[in-house]
Amino acid sequence: MEIVWDAIALHLIAHVAMRKRPEIALVSVGAGVDLGAGPGALPDGYADQVHAVLPRLHAAPAIRDAIVNQALDDPQKGHR
Structure with missing residues (x-):
């Protein structure tokens, strides 16, 4: 744990x-x-193979939006 x-x-x-x-x-x-x-250290085409099986589904923008929304709802959760 x-x-x-x-x-x-x-x-x-x-x-x-x-x-x-x-x-x-x-x-x-x-x-x-x-x-x-x-993914600079990954072999050419490796990330494409992984994403074909496990699509990212726009993870980075979704995470960013969730973080921003939490900070807007409760400013103490934002950067200090």
């Missing part, structure tokens, strides 16, 4: 996540790719 908690808590703090267990680092790298950091 602690590994999952750390992975979730640190998934957007790559410089810390990369110093933790491989599972935690992998979640951080995956989140970065999912949110548009770019």
